[in-house]
Amino acid sequence: MSNIREVSRVAGVSIATVSRAISTPEKVSEAALKKVYAAIKEVGYRPNMMARNFRAIRAYSIVVLVPNLSNLFFATVIRGIEDAAQQKGYGVLLGDTRDSSSREQEYTRLVETRQADGILQLRPHTPGKSLEPHNGIPMVSACGCENTPYPSVRIDNAGAAREIVDYLISQGHRRIGVLAGLPDNPHSNDRLRGYRQSLEATGIGFDPDLLVNGDFTMGSGLMAASHFARMKERPTAIFSMNDEMAIGCIQGLKSAGIRVPEEMSITGFDDIEFARYSDPPLTTIAQPAEELGRTSFNTLLELIEGKELRQTETVLPYEFVVRRSTPAPPR
Amino acid sequence: MSNIREVSRVAGVSIATVSRAISTPEKVSEAALKKVYAAIKEVGYRPNMMARNFRAIRAYSIVVLVPNLSNLFFATVIRGIEDAAQQKGYGVLLGDTRDSSSREQEYTRLVETRQADGILQLRPHTPGKSLEPHNGIPMVSACGCENTPYPSVRIDNAGAAREIVDYLISQGHRRIGVLAGLPDNPHSNDRLRGYRQSLEATGIGFDPDLLVNGDFTMGSGLMAASHFARMKERPTAIFSMNDEMAIGCIQGLKSAGIRVPEEMSITGFDDIEFARYSDPPLTTIAQPAEELGRTSFNTLLELIEGKELRQTETVLPYEFVVRRSTPAPPR
């Protein structure tokens, strides 16, 4: 394997000149540059980045902690992260934690041992349960929630939920079920707050019987459907806290003989691609997933480079998308 | 930041002893071990892996080239890769190429510059167009096709396609459309061969009018649907080469007023999670996605470690899953 010394030997200059020819060519004479470039070509030299990074005390890579890579929303956020990272010359190390905090711990070690410069956390922050940045490890929450104790990028989850429920009410719905995440999930809590705000503002009020907890998977949506289907006083609409659960729920409702959306409206959250292709296509909240990824990477980069953050919380705009899953209630 | 020299100073031993205490404790006396461990704790020492890897001339990470991370099948393969990699102490660097070969080239540089030890390629190999391993760069195809000129892990795509079409024929279908990938896509070609083999073996024969090319996205499935819907002599079943296109196609057919599956059977390929939740749920081929990922990582690791490969091509079993999208044709 060729190294800088071999290049210097072939070119007949010192290693310092070779190094400068590569990183600061303006400090090297024309003649030397020519010799160096020719030698690089001749020996097929490729600089050893491990050596360079080691010297620079910078790994030029970050870790992204994702609870589940098969979740399309997360996958899309990661695309954004990756896009921004590549532009800045950073690598993205994947940390699929499978919702295990011991795995999260494992990946944190990559930063402590200098294999990565910072962490992007895709799991929203749960006080007391989640990893917090320690020892000055740069860390940013990429699709965060309210009250995250470190820099985060997010949308206004409560506001989006309110907008959805407001819309359902404006369509004439009065009994609106909610398919939430697990009770300690922060996204779930933020969105639940929006749901309650909307109901309370219009005087309908919150009815705990209409709340079902899932876990953001299609399977849990399916289970929730049978609960809703069996209720004596069934809702006419369901606000699901993500698209996957909504899709699972639709299937469950249909197989219970309930027509969707005629007898039951349903909304999602995230606007994954499948939301457009479900039957019926979902009314949902389009999160700027790639943008969340890009912005959070850039925020992390500022942290890594030791800059002062202008703001510790960035709230990006979402979009409310109306499709065919939310007509007026029957009769 | 504490380093090994500081630990050695605090422990009152040499740096060599500290290094040995960490990597080969059996070569160090009890007394020294105790002193070293105490010192490590005292100064909060974490070894600098960049330095270690640099010395070892091993990055302990690999790059995975994925055409599109938002493709659920790929995402699942990557989960398998990541799982196996973590067990072996390797990091996984993400290379979302967005189907651009210049980006692929970019990521290959990571290996040439020693930031990674090898490449896992998720895009199947197209002769003349695809990256081939050069300069002895370790590379494995993780969900390969036939005739890949470097080690690959795959399923029997042609056989799986044959099995699907055989099943449709056994259900009584005679006109079976095929929703393929782009003409130069190797998966598409392998599966098309199976489709033709099945039709020819049963004497039905191949009818080019029944072939529509898509690009494995739901959008292209939607477009294909309008083509099938407008045909004067419409097929009674469609073999789609992945689940996404099938799901898009179903939506297109329905909105053209064709009942699915009563008037039109449809099958998918891959068995992504959504296949179970589409309406109707898809008959499809379950690829062992995570296993493809794990096996290909382990193969790559052997290559990296310079072992002789026992086999250059590994074919894993698939599973044929019958769901409700493929009843007998009408009448």
Added chain:
DNA sequence: AATTGATTTGTAACCGGTTACATTTGGCCT
């Protein structure tokens, strides 16, 4: 007590770059 071999420990070179500092080269002016 001296000899021997095994075990433990320390010194220093090395991996491949970057860069501070010293030295050489070169152009320009008097």
Added chain:
DNA sequence: AGGCCAAATGTAACCGGTTACAAATCAATT
């Protein structure tokens, strides 16, 4: 020609580990 300053170049230290080799220590044996 000599002096001066800027530009170009070279030498060597450094980043933080690992490890070959030499040296020191120790236990066992004569």
